[in-house]
Amino acid sequence: MIGSYQPALVATSYIVAALAAYVALDMAGRIDASRGWAARGWLLGGAIAMGVGIWSMHFIGMLAFRLPIPLGYDLAITLYSLLIAIASAGYALWVVSGPSLPPRRLIVAAIVLGAGIAAMHYVGMAAMRMLPGIDYHPGWFAASILIAMASAGAALWIAFRLRSDGKGVFRRRVGAALVMGFAIVGMHYTGMAAARFPLDSICGAALADGIPQHWLASLVGTTTFAILAMALLVAILDRRLQERTSLLTSSLQKANQELTYLALHDNLTKLPNRLLLEDRLEHAVRRAGRGGGRFALLFVDLDGFKAVNDAYGHPIGDKLLLQVATRLADHLRAGDTLARLGGDEFVVLADIESASDAAALAEKLLQQVARPVEVGPGEIDITASIGVALFGTDGTTARELLANADAAMYSAKDQGRNAYCLFEPSMNRGAHEELALTQDLRRALANQEFSLHYQPKLRAPAGPLMGVEALLRWHHPEQGMVMPDRFIPLAEKTGLILEIGRWVINEACRQLAQWRAQGMEVPSVSVNLSATQFRSPGLFGKIRDALEANGVPASSLVLEITESTAMHDPDASLAILQRLSELGVGISIDDFGTGYSSLLYLKRLPASELKIDRGFVRDLVAGGEDAAIVSAIIALGRTLNLAVIAEGVETAAQQDLLTELGCTSLQGFHLGRPCPATEFAARLA
Numbered sequence: 001m002i003g004s005y006q007p008a009l010v011a012t013s014y015i016v017a018a019l020a021a022y023v024a025l026d027m028a029g030r031i032d033a034s035r036g037w038a039a040r041g042w043l044l045g046g047a048i049a050m051g052v053g054i055w056s057m058h059f060i061g062m063l064a065f066r067l068p069i070p071l072g073y074d075l076a077i078t079l080y081s082l083l084i085a086i087a088s089a090g091y092a093l094w095v096v097s098g099p100s101l102p103p104r105r106l107i108v109a110a111i112v113l114g115a116g117i118a119a120m121h122y123v124g125m126a127a128m129r130m131l132p133g134i135d136y137h138p139g140w141f142a143a144s145i146l147i148a149m150a151s152a153g154a155a156l157w158i159a160f161r162l163r164s165d166g167k168g169v170f171r172r173r174v175g176a177a178l179v180m181g182f183a184i185v186g187m188h189y190t191g192m193a194a195a196r197f198p199l200d201s202i203c204g205a206a207l208a209d210g211i212p213q214h215w216l217a218s219l220v221g222t223t224t225f226a227i228l229a230m231a232l233l234v235a236i237l238d239r240r241l242q243e244r245t246s247l248l249t250s251s252l253q254k255a256n257q258e259l260t261y262l263a264l265h266d267n268l269t270k271l272p273n274r275l276l277l278e279d280r281l282e283h284a285v286r287r288a289g290r291g292g293g294r295f296a297l298l299f300v301d302l303d304g305f306k307a308v309n310d311a312y313g314h315p316i317g318d319k320l321l322l323q324v325a326t327r328l329a330d331h332l333r334a335g336d337t338l339a340r341l342g343g344d345e346f347v348v349l350a351d352i353e354s355a356s357d358a359a360a361l362a363e364k365l366l367q368q369v370a371r372p373v374e375v376g377p378g379e380i381d382i383t384a385s386i387g388v389a390l391f392g393t394d395g396t397t398a399r400e401l402l403a404n405a406d407a408a409m410y411s412a413k414d415q416g417r418n419a420y421c422l423f424e425p426s427m428n429r430g431a432h433e434e435l436a437l438t439q440d441l442r443r444a445l446a447n448q449e450f451s452l453h454y455q456p457k458l459r460a461p462a463g464p465l466m467g468v469e470a471l472l473r474w475h476h477p478e479q480g481m482v483m484p485d486r487f488i489p490l491a492e493k494t495g496l497i498l499e500i501g502r503w504v505i506n507e508a509c510r511q512l513a514q515w516r517a518q519g520m521e522v523p524s525v526s527v528n529l530s531a532t533q534f535r536s537p538g539l540f541g542k543i544r545d546a547l548e549a550n551g552v553p554a555s556s557l558v559l560e561i562t563e564s565t566a567m568h569d570p571d572a573s574l575a576i577l578q579r580l581s582e583l584g585v586g587i588s589i590d591d592f593g594t595g596y597s598s599l600l601y602l603k604r605l606p607a608s609e610l611k612i613d614r615g616f617v618r619d620l621v622a623g624g625e626d627a628a629i630v631s632a633i634i635a636l637g638r639t640l641n642l643a644v645i646a647e648g649v650e651t652a653a654q655q656d657l658l659t660e661l662g663c664t665s666l667q668g669f670h671l672g673r674p675c676p677a678t679e680f681a682a683r684l685a
Contacts, residue, residue: 004365009620010189012060012480013057013058013060013185013188014057014182014185016056016057016060017054017057017182017184017185017188018178020395044090047086047087047089047090048086048089048236049089049549050333051082051085051086051087051088051089051090052082052085052086053119054085054088054089054120054184055081055082055085055120055124057184057185057188058081058085058120058124058188058297062124062352067197067201067203069201069202069203070203071128071203073127073128074127074128074129074204077123077124077126077127077129077265078124078127080123081121081123081124081127082120084116084119084120084123085116085117085120087116088112088113088116088117088120091109091112091113091116092109092113092152092155095109095113095160099401100159101160104155107153109152110148110149110150110152110153110154111152113149113152113155114145114146114148114149114151114152114153115148115149115634116146117148117151117152117184117187118144118145118149118187118400119190120146121148121188121191122191122263123304125191126197128203128204128292129203129204130197130201130202130203130204131197131201131202131203131204132201133554134195134196134197135195135196135197135198136194136195136196137193137194137196139194140190140191140193140194141191142571143190143194144187144190144191144193147186147187147190148187151184151186151187168534170610175603231374257628263275264276264338266339266342268318268322268340269321269322269325269340271325271329271338271339271340271346272337272338272339272340273339273340273341273342274339274341274342276339277337277339277341277347277349278398280337280349281297281349281398281401281402282398284349284391285396285397285398285401288391288392289396293351294351294352294353294390294391294392295349295350295351295352295390295391296348296349296350296357296358296361296388296389296390296391297348297349297367297388297389297390297401297402297405298345298347298348298350298358298362298386298387298388298405298420299345299346299347299372299386299387299388299389299402299406299408299409300328300346300347300348300365300369300384300385300386300387300409301343301344301345301346301384301386301409302324302369302382302383302384303382303383303384303385303413303417303418304345304383305343305344305382308320308380308382309310312375312380316375316380320373320375320380320382321340321344323373323374323375324346324373324382324384325338325340325346325370326651327368327369327371327625328346328348328365328368328369330368331364331365331368332348332350333350333351333579335351336348336350336351337349337350337485347402347503348361348365350677352390355384355390355393355422358388358390358422359420359422362386362388362420363420365384365386366383366384366386366418366419366420369382369383370382370383370384370418377531383417383418384418385409385410385412385413385417385418385419385420386408386409386412386419386420386421387404387405387406387407387408387409387410387411387412387420387422387423388405388408388419388420388422388423388665389401389402389404389405389408389423390422390423394423397634404423405423406419407423408421408422408423408424409421411424416477423630429488430571430648436488437482437486437490438490438493438494439495440476441474441487441490441491441494442494442496443475444476445499445500445503447477449474449475449476449477450472450473450474450475450500450503450504450679451472451473451475451676452469452470452471452473452504452507452508452511452676453470453471453674453675453676454468454469454470454511454525454672454674454675454676454677454680455468455469455471455667455669455672455673455674455675456468456667456672456680457469457526457645457665457666458665458666458667458671458672459664459665459666460655460658460659460663460664460665460666461655461656461659461666462655462671465521465522465523465684466523466524466665467522467523467524467525467526467532467558468525468526468529468680469525469526469527469528469560469667469674470504470507470508470511470525470526470528471484471528471657471674472484472488472500472504472528488530490532491530492530492532495532497530497532497533498532498533498536498538501529501530501542502542502546504527505542505543505546505557506529506542506545506546506549506550507550508525508527508557509525509546509547509549509550509557510550511525511677512524512525512550512552512556512557513550513551513552514677515677515681518681520681520684521684522556522684523556524555524556524558524586525556525557525558526558526559526560526586527557527558527559527560528560528590529559529560529561529565530565531562531565531568531670534561534565534573534576535572537574539580540579540580540583543557543559543580543583543585544583553584554583554584554585555585555586557585557586558586558587558588558608559580559585559586559587559588560588560589560590560611561573561577561587561588561589561590562589562590562591563590563591563592564590566589566605573605574604574605577605577606577607578606580606581606586608586609587605587606587607587608587609588607588609588610588611588645589605589607589609589610589611590610590611590613591611591613592610592611592612592613592633603640607642608635608642608643609637609642609643609644609645609664609665610633610637610642610643610644610645611644611645611646611647612630612633612644612645612646612647612663613647613648614647615648615667616629616630617630617635617646617647617648617649617650617654617658617668618648618650620654620657620658621639621653622657627657627661630646630658630661630663631661632661634661634662635662635664637664638662642663643664643665644662644663644664645663645664645665645666646663646665646666646668647667647668647669648667648668648669649666649668649669649670649671650668650669650670651670652670654668654670655670
């Protein structure tokens, strides 16, 4: 019998074959991009989709074939052919999902897959159960198997090459799917050409319980397109999800890179910050330690940068820093590191051969900084101080080198600024001593190492007692008595002065209350306020609490403020002094004559006394310049209705002359040295 074909169904079979080929290529990409159970899931789903596609192409091709007899298909044999197609597709996807596809493996896989596809075809043909059986032409039969294996090999190679997503892969997959579709269809119709149906043949499946051809057509068409469409839809959604995930991953990676950059670089100058500098410095130390190399660490600090900020504002100061950073960076080698530690501090890490190289580099950097900087309204002149520490000579660790370069920089500032200094051990000795003293100072208050000594203030010339001044002393457990001129600046620098000052005020009030309870007549106690205390927000509360806790009238407490502190910001100082005066305490202007008082503000200050600085009393002689100044201060005090106290009285001649000049009260070693409270009480007894 001679069969015929319906062109529409032949075209449909090719479309299904091409679609199945594209699904196979796409599934190979999904498997390659997945791991673990996800990859296994894509392998199973891809095998089903691809196998059903190839199988359905076969049966659509069979439906396109017409014989002059009724045709049908055995259900069991048809399902066997479907399982063969799915197994072959699964094997193909497994092969192309491997890390490599060498020629030998490709050939073996092509033989196995081609044989499987041919087996699926001829088992499907057997599902018709033709009587007598189908006679196959040996040449065409062999050609169909060879075409199956060749097309399988080409399909495997293409799928392996196109399994990774990338630019242009979609177009290449479509082209490859069209070519693979021709190969699959060619194998099918070659196999059909090999089939010869004898005259008077009948289809056993059509006569028995086989599936009618029109039912098979509906089942195959519906199932195939549903499965392939679902597979493509899932693949498209997965691709979009992967693209979105890739975009999010890329954005997250970029954000992490930006965060890492921000964590390691200065926000203003974009130079490495302290964290990155320390890492590079540690690396340089290890490298130099292994290879015997040398490098220098230069600590650069701008001179007077705070004045620039105060005068022109921070925006101009930032522009100045940017220009200085650019100048420094332009005159360093590519392998050197320039970092900004903060504020106006920069650090240079540079490889050198000798100390002279480091000195030459420091000199060059000084010259670059000293060039006028054009920012804002005009040019700004600024200089720098540079400290230099050399690896090996001045330290072998990052911490030592930074500390020593910093100490050398401060030495350069002490020598007049706009200079550089190479580190010397003597520079750091004072810094270490200061650091140790600061640590001891932090523990001194808790360990009750502070005490107050009291010095009398007498009405001129020799009494009676007008009050006492409380003077702070520190009994160091190892160094003995430490005088205020050593530890007060440290307390100011570290902020400990606020807590220490609170203790002084409370202790002075407590001692005054105790003396009065013992029947001793002590009119008042004076306490010195530092500049930090004077401007601290909690000052008023601390004074009020101390007075109330000890039951001392506010008028019995005198607060001594230096003239320079009072005149630093006259308007703000006036407001603070007025609040203190409203509290009821006395105000004394200490060290008068050493500052730059404005008489306009002085007359408005709510002070009760002026204290003449000891510098005018030390060399006081009748008719001298100091005597003229003291006389003028006394006259000014009388005019402003202020008591005038002279401190530093150490001789009888000074006592007599100050009394003669009209000084109200006197204080000094000649009249009474500072002493502890118990000794002072014994003097009064």
